[in-house]
Amino acid sequence: MLVKSPETITNLSDCNLSQFPPAVLGMIAEFFKVLSETSRLQILCSLKSGTKNVSEIIEITGLGQANVSKHLKMLSQSGIVERTQQGVQVYYTISNPLIFTICDLVCNSLATNLQQQEEQFKSLQSLQNYF
Amino acid sequence: MLVKSPETITNLSDCNLSQFPPAVLGMIAEFFKVLSETSRLQILCSLKSGTKNVSEIIEITGLGQANVSKHLKMLSQSGIVERTQQGVQVYYTISNPLIFTICDLVCNSLATNLQQQEEQFKSLQSLQNYF
DNA sequence: TTAATAAACAATTTTTCAGTTATATTAGCA
DNA sequence: TGCTAATATAACTGAAAAATTGTTTATTAA
Numbered sequence: 001m002l003v004k005s006p007e008t009i010t011n012l013s014d015c016n017l018s019q020f021p022p023a024v025l026g027m028i029a030e031f032f033k034v035l036s037e038t039s040r041l042q043i044l045c046s047l048k049s050g051t052k053n054v055s056e057i058i059e060i061t062g063l064g065q066a067n068v069s070k071h072l073k074m075l076s077q078s079g080i081v082e083r084t085q086q087g088v089q090v091y092y093t094i095s096n097p098l099i100f101t102i103c104d105l106v107c108n109s110l111a112t113n114l115q116q117q118e119e120q121f122k123s124l125q126s127l128q129n130y131f
Numbered sequence: 132m133l134v135k136s137p138e139t140i141t142n143l144s145d146c147n148l149s150q151f152p153p154a155v156l157g158m159i160a161e162f163f164k165v166l167s168e169t170s171r172l173q174i175l176c177s178l179k180s181g182t183k184n185v186s187e188i189i190e191i192t193g194l195g196q197a198n199v200s201k202h203l204k205m206l207s208q209s210g211i212v213e214r215t216q217q218g219v220q221v222y223y224t225i226s227n228p229l230i231f232t233i234c235d236l237v238c239n240s241l242a243t244n245l246q247q248q249e250e251q252f253k254s255l256q257s258l259q260n261y262f
Numbered sequence: 263t264t265a266a267t268a269a270a271c272a273a274t275t276t277t278t279c280a281g282t283t284a285t286a287t288t289a290g291c292a
Numbered sequence: 293t294g295c296t297a298a299t300a301t302a303a304c305t306g307a308a309a310a311a312t313t314g315t316t317t318a319t320t321a322a
Contacts, residue, residue: 024238025172031237033167038153038160039280045151054299067281069300079244088289088298098240102233106162107155109229113210168310185269198311200270219268219319 034078035099039063040071044099047081051093165209166230170194171202175230178212182224 020028034040039061046052046060058068072092075081082095094100151159165171170192177183177191189199203223206212213226225231 020172020176022169022173025169025176027241028234028237029167029169029172031241032163036160036164036167037280038156041151041156041160042153045156055297064282065299066283066301070280073300079240079247085289085299090299096240096243098236098243102236102240103159105229105233105236106159109210109227109233110158110162112227112229116210164309170310186267195312196269197271197313201310204270216269221269 031078034074034080035102037071039067040075041103043068043071043075044080044094047092047094048100051084051091053089053091055089057092162209165205165211166233168202170198171206172234174199174202174206175211175225178223178225179231182215182222184220184222186220188223 035044042061042063043057046057052060054065054068054072057072058065061068063071072081072083076083076092079095080099081092084091084093166175173192173194174188177188183191185196185199185203188194188203189196192199194202203212203214207214207223210226211230212223215222215224
């Protein structure tokens, strides 16, 4: 056999974080790592409104060409964006819009944290009035 | 004023990735970075079934003590877990179960990718039969 | 008070990775 | 065939951060 099958994880779709084998945890970590960079998030943002070619992405984000190319490769390899070549131009598109759902959830989580911090701050402030 | 207010991001809760200011993208990236480590995911896994103290976490994960301590500090600072001291022991607990929702979404995304890879593999394999 | 244990902290080493510069590849065109 | 533009790749540098080792603080119990 010339081509090897991708390692299939049984029932990955209905998953439960508490009993993940290390290999799956590694995959999840890898996925998060791709999203843990401001530049890559910027690129994803620029793609939210639709497919763009590399030059457009460079212009929107203001990042360097080689830099963008490297990030796009990473995003592409992790399956977050898809690559299509049309002549000299190469177009990239979000392959799984679930990304944005995930980001929105993170936002909510962050918002909750900020709110809690603000409340703690207020109660701390009212304490200060006694001194 | 002795205490500074945490920087408040307006309307972070109903957010839209396409028009995030760089500061917010940075916060999101930071959040993902915390989740982008197998060790930290392991720790979170060990906490899914309930509150644990540091020794228990060390035993479950098999990680080194100093290592776990550092990771817990990071998880705690990012608001993902909460710290409670009881005598000599220090207990940690998941403070925002949204984490697991997010991880599950990532799993679904990964599962989709794997499925696509498998289909590509199959079609590639059937092509091979011609040679 | 002392000994033992739990957890945090500090310092160090090693690895990883983002960004940059320079070079290569590829497609379209004169 | 050579030229130009779009994208990719390679090599390098500096900074961040992961893991390890050793040390320190704090709490319980003898």
